[in-house]
Amino acid sequence: MSFLFGKLSRFITITGVLVGAVTLNYSQASNFPLEIENCGKTVQMSAPPERVITVGQASTELLYRLGLHERVIGTSNWFTDVADQYEEVNAKIERLADNFPSFESVVSKRPNLVTADFLFAVGPQGVVGNPEQFQSLGIASYVLDSECVGSNSDGSPTAFRLDSLFQSIRNLSSMFDVQAQGDELIREIQGREAAAIADAQQRNLNTLSAVFWFSSADIQMDPWVAGTTGVPAWMMSTLGIKNIIDAPEEWPSVGWESIARANPDVIVIADMTRRRFDADDYQKKLEFLRSDPVTRQMSAVVNNRIVVMDAHAMRATLRSIEGLEHLVEALSPMDLAGK
Template identity: 50%
Template sequence: MLLPRLVTLISGLGLSALAQAAPTHYPLTVENCGTPLTFQHAPSRIVTIGQADSEMFYALGLGDKLVGTSLWFNDVLPKYKAQNDKVERLADNDPSFEAVIGKRPELVTAQLEWMVGPQGVVGTREQFQELNIPTYLMPSDCEGKDNLVGADGTRLQPFTLDTVYKSINQLAEIFDVQARGEQLNAELKARVATSTAALNRDALKHTSALFWFSSADLDIDPYVAGRKGIPDFMLNTLGVRNVVASDEEWPTVGWETIAKANPTFLIIARMDRRRFPADDYQKKLEFLRTDPVTRNMDAVRHNRIIILDAHAMQASLRMFDGLETLATAINRFDLPK
């Protein structure tokens, strides 16, 4: 009964914060990825470039301020569908600069720095600033990371959950809903404690895993999770070793190399977007079970394959769902002695 009590206790602490959180005093300045942002008031029109940003706003009760969204990997969580249906989808992947500014936003948020950064696919922070539009980048993608090295950036320091909690706290302060932010963070911390407490770490100490996100083509090297990023954090939290040694966020690694590492588990992304053929997890499964190299891997032969939403592999609220899914699935496998 200890774990339910822990969740109840932490949630109760969050509820008590509803009466304690101090209101925001404007003008407010927050430091964001090396750039100070000053707000004279809470922005009333937001464009999000990232599913993580959107669902975070929904969880904070700020969905009515969204006027445009983009860059989605999976369908929105059912509990946010009604709210999300009211927000214009500017693009499933990266929107144009013109589409974003055409919504007259008072704030643009970006899940990934390569969307809005020094080499921004959508635009640079300076371009938005010239129009007096502040840009908020998720700390999880800029702190301890060099996004100019590697296709998706390279981790200089291991990802930590503190960057997610920081995003929630900062956005809550910008919009003067600090109590909601404290409550949300308390609930997330309780979920992490609950999802990992029941694991048999002794049984997992010799296990390993590979995260396969997608592939530009099924005949070429796949995009897999490197060290120090979000999937690696999830594995370390569960006590499982990542077989990929690269510090790049999503490096490409050959199947021969992966087969030689012979991971205990294969974790493959399910997504609703269709940018690459391997975005379809069924095609991933077919490849794994028919390719002469991959079909002989232990994880394939023993069906130790876990399907996980792609968005759960990102620094997002969905990541906490992913951690719970992994913990539950791994506990069900008969592991080699």
């Protein structure tokens, strides 16, 4: 490996001007050289990157949305199917791994930039690699800003807000010198959020309580449900819906007996193509809810107030706003009388 690293370090430069034996011709960009603070580190770029590897579906679809698919040379860490509008462009781009790629497979593609959805993928203890390893080869790295949230005065993690998604949009659009597209995307999301809030208020959804079930290590084990800091918590607080789980974590494990005692009006379950666990399958979630002696007695199950939601919308992604809209649309026609 030392031979490989030595060879790559001669070919990949921090400026991103030389990749392999091919010289890339950049146009004169207005905001370069550029420095961006990212999760406690400074990302330095002298020109927009031309060769990008993505480690995470959220950053992949964000780059596609900004019209940067031609810069993406490889993707990885897929949670569900690519969004319909990106199927054609995504089909032309190599998938390095369904889950996390190796460090060697990433650097062998000679990227200028590696983007990641999670700090545990590309961070101090990154399962793919850490920023210093990539930097030593002249490769910049960037982690979505939702991973960089701080802590409250009591040490609990800061709750997700759209601001962190907007910061990722601003940073990536600046790195690629497409700020106008980034600003337009932010305005679009802000408008959709305002419309969803207004719709929810008209429908009096603020009288409801809910629980979000993401998955479980085993269908019979305690589920991972939404705490007070993740995207589902933002959805509920934005619409005025009570989260029955009061735990300062993103996805705490909570027993069904405790959930049944709280008896939420609505249960939201995640739908994903990933199959690490049996409970990743939303059909198995439904079967469990309707057959288990504890859960089948819950009001939401008896009255069929169960919402199926794209799991990717429950993460800090462009689909978060779609999840918010879907929740309003799914709850609106439900029979909530006598809940």
